[in-house]
Amino acid sequence: MTHTHTDIIMYTDGGARGNPGPAGAGAYITDGEGHVLTEVSVYLGERTNNWAEYQAIILGLEKLHTLYGKALSDMHIVIRMDSELVVRQLHGIYKVKHPELKVQYEKVRDLLETLSHVDIVHVRREYNKDADRLANEAMDRGN
Numbered sequence: 001m002t003h004t005h006t007d008i009i010m011y012t013d014g015g016a017r018g019n020p021g022p023a024g025a026g027a028y029i030t031d032g033e034g035h036v037l038t039e040v041s042v043y044l045g046e047r048t049n050n051w052a053e054y055q056a057i058i059l060g061l062e063k064l065h066t067l068y069g070k071a072l073s074d075m076h077i078v079i080r081m082d083s084e085l086v087v088r089q090l091h092g093i094y095k096v097k098h099p100e101l102k103v104q105y106e107k108v109r110d111l112l113e114t115l116s117h118v119d120i121v122h123v124r125r126e127y128n129k130d131a132d133r134l135a136n137e138a139m140d141r142g143n
Helices: 049-074 084-090 099-113 129-142
Strands: 008-016 021-031 036-047 076-081 117-122
Touching: 008 036, 008 049, 008 129, 021 049, 021 129, 036 049, 036 129, 049 076, 049 084, 049 099, 049 129, 084 099, 084 117
Parallel strands: 008 076, 076 117
Antiparallel strands: 008 021, 021 036
16 A cells, blocks of 8 residues: 555654763654644653653554554554654664663564554754654643
8 A cells, every 4th residue: 555645743852961861751643734733742751852752652652553453554654753862762863882782672663563665854943843742741740
């Protein structure tokens, strides 16, 4: 099945106040037309910024699996995030060296393996405001 359009756009962001520090993850998920499907905002405890960035993708993909089940594997999903490091690691441009990040990386790879059509794209921070807001709301709740 060839896709000519995007079914789902998932914006993700993770952050920590201090590195490590109180961390939060956010995922803002829309359909291809930009209509909001769901949001994720989770406090993560004491974590590093990069760990939180990966966790935001994990939580978003898990939420999509819950919403769509097996149908998700045939959908075209675009993941947009402002962490250039994580995008480059997921594209295999940069190696993942930190042991805790390797675990997160593998979790994301496992979730992506079940999907046929996923693009992971770096966007500038100003185009990721909703996911950033959700991550910050999670950090606020945790403090």
